[in-house]
Amino acid sequence: xxxxxxxxxxxxxxxxxxxxxxxxxxxxxxxxxxxxxxxxxxxxxxxxxxxxxxxxxxxxxxxxxxxxxxxxxxxxxxxxxxxxxxxxxxxxxxxxxxxxxxxxxxxxxxxxxxxxxxxxxxxxxxxxxxxxxxxxxxxxxxxxxxxxxxxxxxxxxxxxxxxxxxxxxxxxxxxxxxxxxxxxx
Numbered sequence: 001x002x003x004x005x006x007x008x009x010x011x012x013x014x015x016x017x018x019x020x021x022x023x024x025x026x027x028x029x030x031x032x033x034x035x036x037x038x039x040x041x042x043x044x045x046x047x048x049x050x051x052x053x054x055x056x057x058x059x060x061x062x063x064x065x066x067x068x069x070x071x072x073x074x075x076x077x078x079x080x081x082x083x084x085x086x087x088x089x090x091x092x093x094x095x096x097x098x099x100x101x102x103x104x105x106x107x108x109x110x111x112x113x114x115x116x117x118x119x120x121x122x123x124x125x126x127x128x129x130x131x132x133x134x135x136x137x138x139x140x141x142x143x144x145x146x147x148x149x150x151x152x153x154x155x156x157x158x159x160x161x162x163x164x165x166x167x168x169x170x171x172x173x174x175x176x177x178x179x180x181x182x183x184x185x
Contacts, residue, residue: 082119089115120164128163128174130156139163141173151179 089112093105100108117127130140135154143160151157156176163174 079119079123082122083116086112086116086119124167125171126165128165129159130163130174130176131159132156135176135178139165139170139173140178141175142178143175144177145180146177147182148179149182153179153181155179 089108093108093112096108097105128139130136132151133156134152135142135156140156140163146157148157155178156174157179158177159174160177161175164171
């Protein structure tokens, strides 16, 4: 039995390292080892970039959440500041109601209404007053259909309560009476 055969059959025998047989194989092995080392270095760099990106994404998410919480907490601050003069005007009207005459109270109510309208318009709230317009179920709520010889059928004959939009989005539909053709008896 030769030494190689004995080593194959005896697991406890010393292992021998197989060496490349030619210089070309040795060069190829060195090239592959170098390519492996470079690939491992690139993979390590990519992993570090990934970890930085994940951390940055987490920071952006936390900042956005903080901004949302702040907007929810303080978003109405400007609206509240605009409504305070309206509240003050109403408080003055209540105080003066015992001593003021009807004309001055009416004048004060008109001024208060103008303050409120101005405050709402600053925030994009507009009134929907569709008198004479065709009935639009997306913006109007029909309270009643009434016969009319003068108005176009299916048009707004009377506005019971105006509607409101916020920057083009419906807040409350206008409550209206819709014209219909007179019945022929």
